Amino acid sequence: MARKHMQTSIGTNLGLIEGLKAYRTEDGRVLLFRPHENAKRMQVGAQRLCLPFPSVEQFVDAVKQTALANKHWVPPNGKGSLYLRPMLMGSGHVLGLAPAPECTFLIYATPMGNHYLTKHGAANLYIDDKLHRAARGGTGGIKCITNYSPVFEAVTQARARGFSDVLFLDAATGKYVEEVSSSNVFIVKGNVISTPPIDGTILPGITRKSLMELALDLGYQVEERHIPVEDLMDADQVFCTGTAVIVTPVGSVTYQDTRAEYKTGEETVSNKLKAMLNGIQMGLIEDNKGWTLALN
Numbered sequence: 001m002a003r004k005h006m007q008t009s010i011g012t013n014l015g016l017i018e019g020l021k022a023y024r025t026e027d028g029r030v031l032l033f034r035p036h037e038n039a040k041r042m043q044v045g046a047q048r049l050c051l052p053f054p055s056v057e058q059f060v061d062a063v064k065q066t067a068l069a070n071k072h073w074v075p076p077n078g079k080g081s082l083y084l085r086p087m088l089m090g091s092g093h094v095l096g097l098a099p100a101p102e103c104t105f106l107i108y109a110t111p112m113g114n115h116y117l118t119k120h121g122a123a124n125l126y127i128d129d130k131l132h133r134a135a136r137g138g139t140g141g142i143k144c145i146t147n148y149s150p151v152f153e154a155v156t157q158a159r160a161r162g163f164s165d166v167l168f169l170d171a172a173t174g175k176y177v178e179e180v181s182s183s184n185v186f187i188v189k190g191n192v193i194s195t196p197p198i199d200g201t202i203l204p205g206i207t208r209k210s211l212m213e214l215a216l217d218l219g220y221q222v223e224e225r226h227i228p229v230e231d232l233m234d235a236d237q238v239f240c241t242g243t244a245v246i247v248t249p250v251g252s253v254t255y256q257d258t259r260a261e262y263k264t265g266e267e268t269v270s271n272k273l274k275a276m277l278n279g280i281q282m283g284l285i286e287d288n289k290g291w292t293l294a295l296n
C-alpha cells in the first residue's frame with residue numbers, strides 16, 4: 001500500500017459527530033437551530049480527543065453552505081427537517097498509540113421525519129441495568145463515535161422486544177438515571193422538572209439546555225439533580241429531548257420486573273414545551289432568544 005494512503009494510527013479510529021436540523025418556515029425561509037452550540041461542543045470534543053479542529057466560524061460556515069446547497073431537500077413547514085451531521089474523523093500517518101495528526105471534516109445531510117414511529121408519538125423505554133454507555137472520567141460527555149459502540153447491543157435487543165429505546169443508568173453505582181441512547185431525559189413530578197446534571201458521563205444536549213430555559217420562562221421549577229431510578233418510576237411524566245427526537249413523551253419505562261406508565265397527550269409539560277421549542281425552530285413563534293439562523 002502506498003504510504004500516503006496508509007491509515008495506521010489508533011488515532012485514526014477517532015471521530016466526533018454533531019447533529020443539527022434545518023427547518024423550512026411557512027414563507028419558505030430555511031432556519032438553522034443554534035449551530036454555534038454544535039460548533040463549540042465539537043471543539044470541546046476535539047480537545048478531549050487531541051484532534052485538530054476547524055474554527056467555530058469555519059464549522060458554522062460549512063453547515064450553512066451545506067444546508068443552502070441542499071435547500072430543495074428541506075421538507076415543507078411541519079413535514080420534518082433536513083438533518084445535518086457534521087463529522088470530524090481522525091486521519092494521517094502515524095503507527096501506534098497517538099492521536100491522529102490530521103482530520104477530515106465532512107457534513108452529511110438527509111431529510112428526516114419523526115424519530116420514534118410509535119402510535120401516539122410516545123416512546124416506551126427499557127432500562128438495561130447490565131450494559132452501560134459511559135464511565136466516569138471517560139468520554140461520555142462528548143459526541144465521539146465510540147460512545148455509541150456500547151449502545152448498539154442494548155438498543156438492538158430492546159427494539160427486538162418491542163421497546164423504542166434504552167435508558168441507561170450510571171455505570172459507577174447502577175442507581176441513577178443518565179440518558180437514553182441518543183437523547184437526554186427529564187422527569188416531571190408536580191410542578192418540578194428534573195434532569196440529571198452534566199458531570200462528564202452524559203452529553204450536554206443543546207435541546208436539553210434550550211428546553212430548560214423555556215421551562216423556566218413558562219414558570220416551572222427546573223432542577224438538575226442525580227435522579228434515583230425509583231424517582232423515575234414514580235414520576236408523573238417523563239420525556240426525552242434531542243435534535244432527532246425534539247421533545248418526545250415517554251409512555252412507559254420498564255425496569256427489571258416493573259413497568260411504570262406516564263401521562264402523555266395534550267395536557268402534558270412535554271407537549272407545551274415541544275410546541276414552544278419546535279415553534280421557534282420552524283419560525284412559527286417569534287425567536288426572541290436569537291437561537292435561529294436564517295439562511296435565505
Ligand code: PMP
Binds near residue numbers: 182204205242
Ligand atoms: N445524548 C446523546 C447520547 C445524544 O447522542 C444526543 C443527540 N445529539 C443527545 C443526548 C441530545 O443532544 P442534542 O439535544 O444536542 O441533540
